[in-house]
Amino acid sequence: MTTRLCALTLVSALMAATALAAPVMAQSAPAPHMMQAEPSISLSAYGEVKVAPDxxxxxxxxxxxxxxxxxxxxxxxxxxxxxxxxxxxxxxxxxxxxxxxxxxxxxxxxxxxxxxxxxxxxxxxxxxxxxxxxxxxxxxxxxxxxxxxxxxxxxxxxLKNPKAAEDQARRAAVTALQSKASLYADALGVRLGGIRSLNEGGPNMVQPPVFAGNRMAMAADMESTPVAPGELTVRIDITGVYDIVR
The missing domain is CATH 3.30.70.2970 (Protein of unknown function (DUF541), domain 2)
Known part of the structure; x- marks a missing residue:
């Protein structure tokens, strides 16, 4: 009788301890927390420069x-x-x-x-x-x-050295990007923050197509074959992400 009573007492104690521990464990679990991304605006722009070929x-x-x-x-x-x-x-x-x-x-x-x-x-x-x-x-x-x-x-x-024209197109592209970002911020009623990232698509040189045609006939009929070099268009494409402040 004494042995059975002791066993019952031990089981009751264990159950009580488990019941007390459960709320403590539930309270110690961290509540989920969602991180909200800072608002931003992503835009693209380009800059072009026309230059004579050399x-x-x-x-x-x-x-x-x-x-x-x-x-x-x-x-x-x-x-x-x-x-x-x-x-x-x-x-x-x-x-x-x-x-x-x-x-x-x-x-x-x-x-x-x-x-x-x-x-x-x-x-x-x-x-x-x-x-x-x-x-x-x-x-x-x-x-x-x-x-x-x-x-x-x-x-x-x-162009023998296109860097100067490309750099000029880069400045024009950044100016266009800044202007577009300011316009969007004003239209949205927010304040434009700093630029988060800036990417360049690479320089691109565009020229009007030149068709050689039948140069043998042209050379026979003319003193010198006329060739018009025209202008080249150096273009830089960029994309940027700006922070915005509400």
């Missing part, structure tokens, strides 16, 4: 055809040698002349209901040339056509 890149080629592959390549090599010599006489340095393509392909005649008949071979040698004087583009094109060039792919104008 260099040009022109790609042209010599295409020859002959009954045999060796003959087509030999004729092509002879004419391209004359073209390179003409470039040197025009003041183009060796480092500004780069071979950009060399191809040889069989040429076939196709007649209905008959197998293709080999006509000969076509060799093509293309060269990309950097011209550091935009006023010499037309005369250089005429010189290489006279030396044997019979294909011109096109002309691209550029």
């Amino acid at each position: 260099m040009a890149t022109i790609t042209f080629g010599v295409v020859t055809e002959a009954p045999t592959a060796a003959e087509a390549m030999a004729q092509n090599a002879a004419r391209m040698t004359q073209v390179i010599a003409a470039l040197r006489r025009a003041g183009i340095s060796e480092r500004d002349i780069q071979t950009s393509g060399l191809n040889l392909s069989a040429q076939y005649d196709y007649v209905q209901n008959e197998p293709p008949r080999l006509r000969g071979y076509q060799a093509s040698n293309r060269v990309t040339v950097v011209i550091n004087d935009v006023n010499a583009v037309g005369t250089t094109a005429d010189a290489v056509v006279a030396a044997g060039v019979n294909q011109i792919d096109g002309i691209t104008f550029g």
Whole structure:
């Protein structure tokens, strides 16, 4: 009887202790707390600067055809040698002349209901040339056509050192971004805080398309092929995030 009474007393004590501990554990658990992000505004803007180009890149080629592959390549090599010599006489340095393509392909005649008949071979040698004087583009094109060039792919104008124009476009982009951010803050009835982040999309140079056309015919009909460099548009795109204060 005494042993049973002691056991009951111990069980009661344990249950009471558990009941008392439960509220304490519930009270010690931290209440969830949601962190609210600071209000902000994200915007994008760009800056553009127009500038005259001071260099040009022109790609042209010599295409020859002959009954045999060796003959087509030999004729092509002879004419391209004359073209390179003409470039040197025009003041183009060796480092500004780069071979950009060399191809040889069989040429076939196709007649209905008959197998293709080999006509000969076509060799093509293309060269990309950097011209550091935009006023010499037309005369250089005429010189290489006279030396044997019979294909011109096109002309691209550029800047030798674009950093100054890019930095000017960056300043214009930041000014546009600040102006847009102030306008939005005023429209929302809030106060504009500091800038949280700023990202640049990279410089982009845009120019009007230049089509070479049939430069051989133009060179034959004119004293000098007219080339108008026009203007380049240097553009910088940026995005920024500003803090706003209610």
